[in-house]
Amino acid sequence: MAAPATSAPSAPPAPVAPGDLSEGGSRGPPDLPPEPKQLPELIRLKRDGGRLSDVDIRGFVRAxxxxxxxxxxxxxxxxxxxxxxxxxEETVALTRALATSGxxxxxxxxxxxxxxxxxxxxGVGDKVSLVLAPALAACGCKVPxxxxxxxxxxxxxxDKLESIPGFTVIQSPEQMQGLLEQVGCCIVGQSKKLVPxxxxxxxxxxxxxxxxxxxxxxxxxxxxxVVESLSALVVDVKFxxxxxxxxxxxxxELAEVLVGVGAGLGLRVAAALTxxxxxxxxxxxxxxxVEEALLCMDGAGPPDLRDLVTRLGEGTGRGVGAYASEPAPPGGPAPASPKPPPRRQEGSCSGSADRRRPRTKAPPGWPRPWTTAQPGTGSSGCSRGRAWTRAWPEPYALGLPRSAGSCCPAPGSRRSCTRPETARWSWSRRYRWRACCTNSGPGAAAPGSHSGRGWAPRC
Structure with missing residues (x-):
């Protein structure tokens, strides 16, 4: 019987240089990534109308x-x-780079x-977040x-929250989770850990x-x-x-950009124009x-504030579908909006939201009135000083909303009031506005530690 044929041993494959996937082996050194641009070069590129790449933007944010x-x-x-x-694409890259910086x-x-x-x-006088966050928590949502x-x-x-003596807005991620478990909502600021x-x-x-x-x-x-890992977001775009x-x-235009960038980042975003x-x-x-926000949580407060809180709460509670709020025409009635759930609309969440205030993990030294006092009684922890009242004719009303907002920041915040004389202005003949000194600022342990200015109407 003939012996079985055996195949000859094959020659070893030719060595291939790292980074070379061609069949014939390496014919040169592998391509190296381009050198990152220096900051002056990036600034010059954008100044001259050029486009920044994802690497350029990440390099700028890293610097x-x-x-x-x-x-x-x-x-x-x-x-x-x-x-x-x-x-x-540049805006998506910048947003992602900021989010991943912490x-x-x-x-x-x-x-x-x-x-x-x-x-x-x-906007001037925008206090919706102070009311909407606990209202959504009272309705079963988690609001980080x-x-x-x-x-x-x-x-x-x-800045508004820091007008409460002893209130701190810097919380660690572990503290935020604890607050969401206990209360259902928290309002914090960016820190060295969160989007620095x-x-x-x-x-x-x-x-x-x-x-x-x-x-x-x-x-x-x-x-x-993006850092919050949300399932739904509503942005109130004001004009x-x-x-x-x-x-x-x-x-x-901003609303369209917000929705488009959110989609590029996998975040469901709806924008409401108000x-x-x-x-x-x-x-x-x-x-x-802050006191007016407490009144609103108690079922009272100005109708325009309560209506906006209700409409934004409805849009958020829907999980951000095709919700959009069209602005009211000048001098005309507000457009019809989807009817919100009764708990948000009728203010029956106020009791549940009020119960969340005593459960909030207050820092040491937080005044007792902020967890027990009735809103609007003057015992909310922010003591008041001298008040001035003066009414101006209608022509002086032009441009006052911006001027009012410019001189209101408290010394305890990052910006301070530089024009105290503007505290006597009025923007409507229907009201007389009271400018008052208030204790404010982070870490204010006792009345009198800081002073700021604000307005409240007296008919």
Missing amino acids: VVDGSAHGAQIGAMLMAIRLRGMDL QQLEWPEAWRSQLVDKHSTG MISGRGLGHTGGTL ADGILYEARDVTATVDSLPLITASILSKK GGAAVFPSQAQAR AMNNPLGRSVGHSLE
């Missing part, structure tokens, strides 16, 4: 966080973005469909709200006249919301004399606005 970017370079880049703008919040899986939030572009401070003439939610890059750019925008830049506004808002954007067309030609509610000033 902002690690301190290698000088303040002048940050301001120059912000102004270049303000003047030249950004396309959708820690990502993680929540229990059971909360996935309950995590909602609301954000506003800001990372808010901001005042920009330009608009007041910040964090946005905190630096946010402060720089306030002093470089770049507050109204659409890509910077979009990136600042959505970076904080008018008391808002950041006086034009409805500008506000609509007119704000006058301050919202009847009070302007950090402490006074």
Whole structure:
């Protein structure tokens, strides 16, 4: 019998250089990634109308966080973005870079469909977040709200909360989860752990006249919301004399950008356009606005504030479907909006929201009146000082909402009042406005530690 044929041993394969996937082996060194551009080159590129790549944007944000970017370079880049703008891909990249500059919040899986939030572009007297967050929590939602401070003439939610003596807005992720488990909502500020890059750019925008830049506004808002791992977000985009954007067309453009960038980041976003030609509610000033928010949670308060809280709460509670709020025509009635659930509409959530105040984990030294006193009784913890009252003719009303917002920030916040004489102005002949000194500021342990100014109407 013939022996079986055996195959000859095959020759070993030719060595292939790392990075070379061609069949014939390496014919040169592998391609190296391009060198990152220096900050002056990035600023020059955007100044001349060029487009920043994802690597360029991440390099700029990294330099902002690690301190290698000088303040002048940050301001120059912000102004270049303000003047030249950004396309959708650039804005998505900037938002993602800001969000990943810190820690990502993680929540229990059971909360996935309950995590909602609301954000506003800001306006004089805008105190909606102070009311809406506990109202949504009372209706079963989880609201991990990372808010901001005042920009330009608009007041910040964090500044309002810090008018409460002893209140702190800096909370760790573990403390935030504990508050959501106990209370259902929390309002905190960015920190070294949460979107630190946005905190630096946010402060720089306030002093470089770049507050109204659409890509910077979009990136600042959505970076904080991406970190929250939300299932739904409603953004209240305001326009008018008391808002950041006086034009409805500008506000609509921002709303479209917010929705588009949110989709690019996998975040469900709906934008509500609301007119704000006058301050919202009847009070302007950090402490006074907090008291008015308490009145609203108690089922009282100004009708315009309660109506806006109800409409935004309905849009958030729907899980952000195709909700949009059209502004009321000048001098006309507000358009019909979807009827909200009775608990939000009739204020029957107020008892549940009120029960959440005593359960809030207050820091040591938090005044007892803030957890027990009835709103509007004058015992809310923010003591009041001397009040001035003066009425002006109608022509002086023009432009006052912005002036009122500009002189209201309390010394305890990042900005201070530089024109105390403007506290005697009035923006309507129907009201007389009271300017009062209020104790405010982070860490204020006793009345008299800080002073600020605000307005409240007296008919």
